[in-house]
Amino acid sequence: MKRIIYIPFDHLHRNFGALKDSDPKNDVIAMIESARMTTGRNWHKERLFFLISSARHFAQLLKDEGFQVEYIKAAATIDGLKIIQEKYKKLPLICAEPSSFRQFDALKNYGVNFVDNDFFLTPRSLFQEWADAQKSYVMESFYRKQRVRLNILMDGKDPIGGSWNFDKENRLPPPKKYEGPKYLEHKTDDLDLQVAKEIGHTPTTTWATTRQGAQDQLKNFIKNHFAEFGPLEDAMTTDNWALHHSLLSPYLNNGLLHPSEVTQAALKAFNTGKIPIESAEGFIRQIIGWREYVNGMYWFLKSDYRENNQLKANRKLLPLFTNPQATQMNCMKETVTDIQNRAWVHHIPRLMLLSNLALITGTNPQAFLDWMREVFIDATEWVMVPNVIGMGVHADGGIMMTKPYAAGGAYISRMSNYCKPCVYNPKLRIGEDACPFTTLYWDFLDRHKEVFIKNHRMSQQVFGLNRLSDLPELKVRAQEVLTGLEQGII
Ligand SMILES: Cc1cc2nc3c(=O)[nH]c(=O)nc-3n(C[C@H](O)[C@H](O)[C@H](O)COP(=O)(O)OP(=O)(O)OC[C@H]3O[C@@H](n4cnc5c(N)ncnc54)[C@H](O)[C@@H]3O)c2cc1C
Ligand code: SF4
Numbered sequence: 402m403k404r405i406i407y408i409p410f411d412h413l414h415r416n417f418g419a420l421k422d423s424d425p426k427n428d429v430i431a432m433i434e435s436a437r438m439t440t441g442r443n444w445h446k447e448r449l450f451f452l453i454s455s456a457r458h459f460a461q462l463l464k465d466e467g468f469q470v471e472y473i474k475a476a477a478t479i480d481g482l483k484i485i486q487e488k489y490k491k492l493p494l495i496c497a498e499p500s501s502f503r504q505f506d507a508l509k510n511y512g513v514n515f516v517d518n519d520f521f522l523t524p525r526s527l528f529q530e531w532a533d534a535q536k537s538y539v540m541e542s543f544y545r546k547q548r549v550r551l552n553i554l555m556d557g558k559d560p561i562g563g564s565w566n567f568d569k570e571n572r573l574p575p576p577k578k579y580e581g582p583k584y585l586e587h588k589t590d591d592l593d594l595q596v597a598k599e600i601g602h603t604p605t606t607t608w609a610t611t612r613q614g615a616q617d618q619l620k621n622f623i624k625n626h627f628a629e630f631g632p633l634e635d636a637m638t639t640d641n642w643a644l645h646h647s648l649l650s651p652y653l654n655n656g657l658l659h660p661s662e663v664t665q666a667a668l669k670a671f672n673t674g675k676i677p678i679e680s681a682e683g684f685i686r687q688i689i690g691w692r693e694y695v696n697g698m699y700w701f702l703k704s705d706y707r708e709n710n711q712l713k714a715n716r717k718l719l720p721l722f723t724n725p726q727a728t729q730m731n732c733m734k735e736t737v738t739d740i741q742n743r744a745w746v747h748h749i750p751r752l753m754l755l756s757n758l759a760l761i762t763g764t765n766p767q768a769f770l771d772w773m774r775e776v777f778i779d780a781t782e783w784v785m786v787p788n789v790i791g792m793g794v795h796a797d798g799g800i801m802m803t804k805p806y807a808a809g810g811a812y813i814s815r816m817s818n819y820c821k822p823c824v825y826n827p828k829l830r831i832g833e834d835a836c837p838f839t840t841l842y843w844d845f846l847d848r849h850k851e852v853f854i855k856n857h858r859m860s861q862q863v864f865g866l867n868r869l870s871d872l873p874e875l876k877v878r879a880q881e882v883l884t885g886l887e888q889g890i891i
Contacts, residue, residue, distance in 0.1 A: 402469070403427040405489055407482060407496040407513065409504065410438070410452050411781060413459040413612075413656035415466075417519050418497030425467035429489055432460050432472040433481030439600075445776045446602035447744040454596040454610035455655055461592065462612065478504070479511050498525075500696075501782035502704035521696050522551065522660050522689060528697030538698065538801060541566070544690035553664065554671075554678075554685055566686075567679035571631040574816050575638035582625040584643065587614045607743045608651060608778060615652035619663060622647040623670045631680035635749050637732075637817035642739055646747045647684070650779035653692070660688050692784075698791065698801060699783040707770070707786050711798035712849060714763040720889040722755075722772055727889030730837055731823035732813055733758065744778035752806055753813065756793030757838070761807055761845040762883060766796035804858040807845055810836030831874045837882045837891055843869060844879035 406428050412418045423430075434453060460472045471488070475481030482494060498518035499505045509515075517524065531543060545565055548554060554561045586606035589597070597604050609615050626645040633644045652658040664685065671681040699706075721728035725737040736750045746755075751773075759769040770789045774780045791801030810827025814820040820827045820836075829835040830843055846853065847866055853859040869875060885891030 402429050402489060402492060405429045405431050405482075405485060405492050405494045407431045407433075407494055407508075408459075409478075409496070409499060410456045411500055411655045412497055412520065413455060414520070414659055415462070417656070417659055419495050419516050420463075421516075421519075423468075425469070428468065429485070429492065430460070430463050430468050430470040431482060431485045431494070432456060432470065433478050434472070434474045435476065435478045435481060436474070437477045442771075443775050445740075445744045445778070446600060447605060447608070448776070448778045448780070449600055450593075450596055450602050450604050451608050451610060451651060451744075451778055452655065453600070454593050455657060457592055457596060458611045459657075479507060482511060482513075503782070520656060520659065521693055522664075523547070523693045523697060525697070525700050528693075529701060532697065532701045537803065538701075539803070540690060540694045543694045543697070544686060547689045547693060551664075551689060553668065553689060554682060560682075562678035562682065565682075567631060567682050570679040571634045571683050572816075573632045573636060575633065575636035575640070575644070575818060577818075579638055579640045579644075581629075581641050581644065585618060585621040587617075605743050607648070607745070609657075612657050615649075615657035618648060618652065619658060619666055622649065623666050627667065627670055627684065628676050628680055631677065631683035634683055635816055637747075637749055637754075637813075637819065639735055639818055642743075643745075643747065648745070653688075654779050654781050654784065660692065664688055695787045696783050698787045702787070702791075702797075702800065706797065706800075707790060708767065709790050709796040709798070710766050711796055712760075712763070712794075712852075714760075714765055714794070714796070716762055716764045716883075717887075718764060718768045718772055719758075719762065719886050721886065722769075724889070728886070729824050729891060731825075732817065732819035732838075735819060740776050744776060749816065751788075752793060753808055753816070756789065757806060757808055758841075760794045760805060761838070761841040762886060763845075763848075764794070766790055766794045769794060799856070804856060805853075807842055809839035809842035811839070813838060830869075831871050831878045835878060835882075837886065840875060840878050840882050843872075843875055847872065847876070 404427060406419045406423055408430060439449060460470045464470050471485045473481050473484060475484060486494065494513045495516060496508060496513050498515045499508055531546060532538060548560060587609040589604060593604065593610055609618055626647065630645045636644060649658060649663060653660060653663065667681065667684055670676050721733050721737060725734045728734055732754055736746055736754050739746050770785060773789055774785050787801060790796045792806065795802065795805035810820065814827035825836040826834045827836040827839060830839045843866065846863055850863050850866065854863045866872065882891055
């Protein structure tokens with residue numbers, strides 16, 4: 402044996418990372434289930450189950466191929482690596498560049514040799530080059546460059562369909578009583594059951610833990626959902642928890658699928674002529690645009706970006722985030738219950754419900770980030786930090802997004818069916834029936850008006866405060882709402 406290849410639980414692909422040029426005759430595989438990872442935080446059990454079971458299935462695949470696989474439990478990754486290196490007489494250790502600052506430093510200090518991390522479509526150095534040349538880091542300009550660079554959905558120099566962006570067509574509210582195609586269910590096998598027993602969890606059938614299951618999920622999306630992905634992308638409804646979202650993020654993030662595989666499958670389907678451009682473009686934008694941009698920004702903005710709190714938000718995490726019974730807000734109750742059930746909700750509830758509430762209540766960004774990291778099936782440091790600190794709660798003062806995503810009940814009422822059965826009224830901003838989102842939206846603008854008036858994309862909204870003859874009452878109601886939310890009774 403010549404080398405030890407360390408495979409973290411988010412590098413589970415045979416053809417990428419350090420496994421790309423591996424050989425069972427020369428390479429020992431090291432995989433470590435660290436106690437830090439399994440018991441270090443209050444992880445959602447579905448998430449823990451998914452990560453561990455996917456890794457154990459992947460280890461089995463490598464064994465079947467003839468690799469010597471050392472899959473061990475240890476207090477921390479480095480402890481595990483020491484044990485394995487002792488056994489193999491100090492063979493050199495290699496690994497693809499890890500996906501978080503913390504792991505990068507730990508492995509580097511231990512002396513691991515890195516190969517390029519090619520689990521993304523954009524090398525870190527290329528992103529750095531793009532970012533260095535920007536005045537502001539607008540995703541749209543990165544995305545257009547990606548389209549040209551990767552020659553995706555291009556007609557010569559022009560975008561296919563005559564436009565780079567079909568967002569305007571992609572903002573439909575949910576149709577009434579919308580069922581849609583059946584969800585794909587994934588069966589559990591013996592290995593799954595063993596993991597489930599060890600961690601004391603009954604898994605859902607929502608998530609696959611194998612490469613085959615991840616590929617089935619991709620096929621199911623392309624066949625049954627892709628054509629309708631775009632128009633309903635932003636809609637939220639209690640009739641259908643996923644609408645036409647792909648449910649691919651967990652596999653993209655742990656390596657069971659590579660973004661090039663997802664992009665190729667999407668383009669192949671688009672080339673049959675059966676996928677409307679607004680859906681094709683909308684989905685491709687997520688994969689080659691948003692996902693790559695967020696990863697690039699994580700590395701570009703450096704490790705202390707995580708600690709930003711430019712709006713000086715210091716409220717403790719509200720009880721409704723951990724207990725959906727601690728609120729009467731129907732949208733929040735439904736969303737947090739969905740997360741408890743399957744560790745996932747789509748982009749709009751993450752942004753316009755969970756983050757919006759954290760933003761306008763002045764919840765501490767790091768407390769909110771920690772909670773988001775713990776409860777989502779697809780949460781990893783590189784993706785959560787920019788999405789929460791930059792996009793979700795504007796804690797970076799506008800480095801990533803030109804304006805905060807703050808909204809009142811009118812937006813939620815338009816894009817969902819949550820409001821009708823709710824005890825609150827999205828149109829009201831004062832009084833006992835007032836929607837907390839509507840009240841707190843105006844209160845938030847008022848609290849930060851000195852900062853936001855200088856932002857040309859926000860000034861219109863701030864000027865709107867002048868039209869509120871009831872601002873003094875609204876400020877009083879906002880305090881009642883904040884106290885009620887803290888007590889878990891609003
Ligand atoms: C506050 C906040 C937190 C988020 N946290 C995560 C997270 O921890 N992990 C995660 O993978 N995504 C995160 N996202 C992005 C997005 O919500 C999820 O990727 C998406 O909901 C996953 O479901 P899906 O696979 O069905 O996505 P689809 O809607 O089908 O989109 C396809 C793919 O695009 C990619 N994508 C789309 N938007 C983003 C984005 N903003 N950042 C990165 N990738 C994106 C994902 O890989 C996703 O699988 C977050 C967004 C917000 C606003
Ligand atoms: S009225 Fe307000 S709190 Fe109730 S569901 Fe609508 S947005 Fe949510």
